[in-house]
Amino acid sequence: MDKPIVVVGGGIAGLSVAGMLAGNGMRCIIVEREASLGGHVRDWACMATDKCLRCFCCSAEDLVGYARSSDKIDVRTGWELSSVSLSSGGPKQAVLKRIGSAEEKTEEAAALVIATGFEPYNPGEKILLGHGRLDGVFTLAEMDSLLRRDMLSVFTRGRRGLRAAFFQCVGSRDANSGANYCSQYCCKAALRMALKLMHESPDISVTLFYIDIQLAGKYAGALLKAAEDKGVRLQQGVPGEITNSEDLLEVIVESQGLNRKEPFDRVILSIGERPSPKQSVLDQLGLPANEFGFVSSRDPLDNSRTAIPGVYVAGTCSGPKDIETTLEHAGQTAEVIMADLRKGALR
């Protein structure tokens, strides 16, 4: 069985599928448009306080390292999948193209894995939240990026006693903007970020505005409890508008039955996951998408296979997920591919 498995997308889902397959002796090609591997998670920061909070962000480094060092994995960054021909048993040939050049390479593929990831919600669409207009309004991803570069001072600007607020569900659970779903990662990410900020800057006070705290997945209950113990104020209801007066960010919230105006110094928007822009090769394959634009899997309990034999999905391209769920989904995808190959369902 020499034909490689072509994995489209070099984020943690694609890397994880390829890593698992390679670990079981199979050859993979990772096709990644960007110049580097790791996807979004490569920009995210470690959330460890005095202990690991299991954010799983650093798993990307492990996965990238493995993909780069494995002789079973052919990494093609700066390449894209330009077309696929299908036979009844699955994909036959995958044509890879180097972005920005005419260079092409045709591979006989044993299977195709779609792991094209997600697109972060652009909070600029919610203009009343002032992202990009008001100083002091950040997104979770921007906070990650600052922490990753060890530049928290850009956030604190040396101020002590900062009052920070997290706004959950920005671009999630929002049918009005086409996303009538929970993005699954943000409650846990925000709770971790709150704990991290309080660890790095102990004089900060944190309020977290939520609709419902989502506790699915591992460790979430412990995070909520840790946040409560640390004194994170949890406030139901997410303000829809931030006004500014001098350098204060003001929101009106209902608390104990009364509307009150509350001042904050910083606001962090927990932005949701949106499907990545449709890639033409998926159209060519005729892969159906669900109502929100995520790649449809066969059904919820068989959610690594798609309607097309030999074409699989892994990670957030099939629906919003946090990192650990993405890794589990990718693990399942690898398992399912191996099972299908063994059964001879794919040739």
Place this chain on the structure above:
Amino acid sequence: MSGEILISSEKSYSDCFTCGSCISRCFLAESYPEMNPRKLVHRLLTGRERELADSEFIWACTLCGRCTTGCPKGLEMDAIVRHLRGIAWQMGKAPERIVEGVKKALEFGNNTGLESAAFVDMAEWLAEELADEMEDLPEEGLSVPIDKEGADVLYIPNPREYTSNPNMFQTYMKFFTYTNTDWTISSRVFDITNWAYYLGDNQDALVLVRNLVEEARRLKVRTLLSTECGHGFKILRKEAEQWLGEPLGVEVLSVVELAHRYLEEGKLPVKPGSIEGTVTYHDPCNVGRKLGVFEQPRELIKAIADDFVELWPNREYSICCGGGGSVGQNTRMGQKKLEHALAKHDQIIRSGATVIATSCQNCLSQLGDLQSRYDMPLEVKSVIELLVESIET
């Protein structure tokens, strides 16, 4: 029929999942700290309709709809509040002046109770007076074409124009004259407002709309032209067809849109840069947020004023003037309508504008009151007023 009208107001307020984004967007949040849109929906859901119908809040609400703009579940607060007002009205708890106005509108074709003959007299008198003072009258002179069949446009004024603020009526007359518009007004139906809509009295609201549409059909006009009015224009543009259950068979335009059409066609004889000072534009909730008429008034203003600034926020997130949705007409609200409008006041002051233009009679009246109450250093003008000023300079 009335059931159909209610469709939008009953549109699943049960969808509310209490995200709370509406609370901070309500300009009444601080004036009524114990009430907010979310709580209101919630009380509706928990069977406390009557209690709500008894509250002042539903009459302080201007139906501005800002709170539910971009509501994740697509709730429309104006429809929900109208639904509650409907209950209050049936309980006999609606503001007398509004109830009275609806009665008059049904009987006289306008909410002031002005009789047809008196209206015609007044219109003609206003035209004569205007003809005397206008120097550059066209050759054919200035007349008020009443009940002229086959005219291009049937102009529907707001009663304010022939009661408290007759200059306004004259401004529109001038506008039609300068732009050679083939217009007419009706001697039967001469009121764009629909106070029954404010009351949540959907049956009467339908009758008032039907009256307007049928008058346009009777006079065989091409266009039903709304004055600078918010809710009246919005009902005609957005609801009328659904309520009547048939195509209107007549184009619905606001006078601002007509002016903009002229501007694009090069038929608007305005002078660029003729309006001095820093001009800003207040988006009326009905015209802007609910109908999406954002750019036309701005382009008109920019055609005549060099220094245009925006209020922030604007367009679909414009802050309500505080006087709409019957608040301006509701004698019970008294001075509260100005106290509730402090956010608007601050927003205007921050912009540094010396002229604020808008395109709704209700907003004009409220902004005018706000200006004099707080002695704001600026003039309040309608967009058409500014255009006419520009033509005359």
Place this chain on the structure above:
Amino acid sequence: MILRHSTEVNPTGQSAETAQRVLVVGGGIPAVAAAQALMETGVQVTFARFRDVAEHVYFDMPAVHVGDYLRDLSAELDEVEIVDITRAPVVWRDHGVFRATFEDGTESAYDCLLLAPGISLRPIPLDLPVETELFTSRIKALPGQQVLFLMDYKELTHPALGMSAIRIAAETARNGGKAVVCFRHAPVLHVFGEALYDSARKDGVQFVRYGEESPKVQRLGDGGNPAGFRLAVSDIIDSENEFVWDCDRIVAVTGPDASSISEWARTMADGDLDERGFMLSDNIHSNSGRSFASGVFVVGEATGNLDLIGCMAQARAAAAQAEAWMRRSRLKREDDFLSVSTACVRCLTCYRVCPHSALSLQPQVSRSRIEPSPSFCLECGICASVCPSGAISLRAYPEESIAGLIKELTPSEISGLTFVFGCQRSAGIIAESIDMPENARFLAVPCAGSVSDYIIWGVLAAGARGVLVVGCHHGNCRSDSGTELAAARVERGKGLGVFGGKPPRIGYFTIAPNESARFQRLLHEFLGNDLP
């Protein structure tokens, strides 16, 4: 009593070279899914089925039948051996395999353990009326009744169970009943979760959101024969008005708790149970289902607040992990990267500290021996670092390479250098991509815990300016205790000995591989350099 569905028990060790053997212990859907996935790879599976692990917390979707994805293993006894158990088997490690003794006294050997201990549900809080029913997925629609679904009461509801409850509430409302859901946090799982709430609201389910203050429920009517119940709750959306409702039934939707074999599974997996009964057995370096204990995998609900879809994915992913692990461990079985020499004084320190249970004790009357099990060993080097007699030699252990390095350097070169020992899984990854300052020498070690006192003091005695040990964050050490061990050594070292009249320059911090910038800051701070 024990029931064996297969007459032929796997003979111990005999088929070891031909097929991998896995023992799956537990029950529920994840256990079956994982067993099935492994069977299909050609692994010999023994499924020790524990009936007590109930299948009651799945968010089941009416349109999808889990049965379509799970084979009836009882019908495939030529491929799988099923053992029905009532208590967990006794399992121990022996020469690189697991040996299990079941309650009927039979014993078998396995390459790998897959545990599916499941969870149980928290009992109904005692302050609720005795008639309160516990929500499980066995509760279907309750037509024609007024039903209160009480969520998050005292303990937060299990998300998957919560979503199931919403579906049943909607069905109740659709079928002529009335349902009120009293909750604090509505769980929304998966991309289709929100739509479930939308339709439940359309069906007339009423949602009442309360805060810190718990709802109050009281029985109506006389004591023995309640005529119903009255709910009074402060809805935080309208806190001035108490929401009062009379209902026929109360269904409590509770949270997760440990199952009856959780404690046993915890011991096997060398992990911890959190306060809700979840296994904290894995960390970011171990991927799905892999526990701290070598060769032991944990699947299913026990690993977190998973629902059916999550459980299936997790179980399948863990099966793939287990398969890869067996492949690797088999290759290592005959390897000799770890050996114990005759210098061993049998103090058993290594045996006690090995985080991977890769050392076993061979008790003998005269000379008990420590025997390595290479297949379990992750080569962290902790055993060698604690061995007082230097009897353990490990290929990856850094001691000799450090000695060699020091020999190559002149005393003046050494005196300006700080030796930085960083775990290859965190600091080591960072060090590959940055320029080390001139006054530091980075050495990647298999685990911060492998840097022994001997190394630290040896380097300082050779005249080095300082020693810095960099480990993974607490809780993120693949060898569980390596980080703590390193921290303790450095702490202790600071208080010991004096070099040239000055306290030794010894430092320690933890880092993750994605903290390059922070690593450099802390490194330069320790070195006393200006940040570049």
